[in-house]
Amino acid sequence: MDPKPRRRFPHGLGFLIALTLFGGGVGAAYASPPGRSLAADRVRAAVELLLAKARTAGERIPELLPEGGEAAAPPSPSPAPPSPAPAVEAPDSPLRTVVRVVDGDTLELDGKEKVRLTGINTPESVDPRRAVQWYGKEAAKRAREMVEGRRVRLEFDVERKDRYGRTLAYVHREDGLFVNLALVEEGYAFAYRYPPNVRHAERFREAERGAREGARGLWSDAAKAAEIAPKRR
Structure with a gap:
């Protein structure tokens, strides 16, 4: 079975998230207040850093992509139906x-x-x-x-x-x-x-x-x- 496709993140953000989850988590082990889980602190720190980076770089947080890794293009609008042939107008000539x-x-x-x-x-x-x-x-x-x-x-x-x-x-x-x-x-x-x-x-x-x-x-x-x-x- 083929492995499930991974999420793609803007350039550089994947590294920052990994750094936050690993390195930031170590610091959190000493700095987290009593009663707060270490996992919650890690997730919160990663999300805050991700949002800050996205705002600074003008990048959008990626959506989940379909298989193949590329976002689906929006559907093209349906073409308008052809106009009916115009009727022939009677000439403005004497009867x-x-x-x-x-x-x-x-x-x-x-x-x-x-x-x-x-x-x-x-x-x-x-x-x-x-x-x-x-x-x-x-x-x-x-x-x-x-x-x-x-x-x-x-x-x-x-x-x-x-x-x-x-x-x-x-x-x-x-x-x-x-x-x-x-x-x-x-x-x-x-x-x-x-x-x-x-x-x-x-x-x-x-x-x-x-x-x-x-x-x-x-x-x-x-x-x-x-x-x-x-x-x-």
Whole structure:
């Protein structure tokens, strides 16, 4: 069995205690008043000398140390929990009315302005050059449920127009619903990087990951979703 660890004292105090207990004890044998034990005098003298030495040298009287001889470090404070991601504030722009939903990611506003929801892409449902894609009609239907006949605000990124002359925007419903994000979260749209309009790109990618892992919407058939996924992602 390993011997128990010894107490450690500040430099020089161990010698003084030994000297006090041995040498001081001899003197105490002749100087102790009757009735007081020699052992008590020795202990008292050792403690007084130890305290005096500690005060003079500015040293602290050591605590009992754990095995290994080193004092345990104080526990580190627990790290603060991460702050929740801030909500996207609706832009302070004029309210517009959605007159018609063309397809899942294209709207027509009052004044006949066509708006392409930037940062996302829904399956095709009205392109005359292509067949209706997997989940295209469902995406268009869900977009109509969300915004047709309702008032919205537009949030713009770096570029405001695409090559077809459509307005590129993030669309926020009057009640605060972020339409682009909601379509991705529910599995009706893909996250689609459209540089330089990438302000919410990471948020859309996280939403798509959640929809894919939850097999929501078009992700209910992963093979079909992979076939129609946009290339620029």
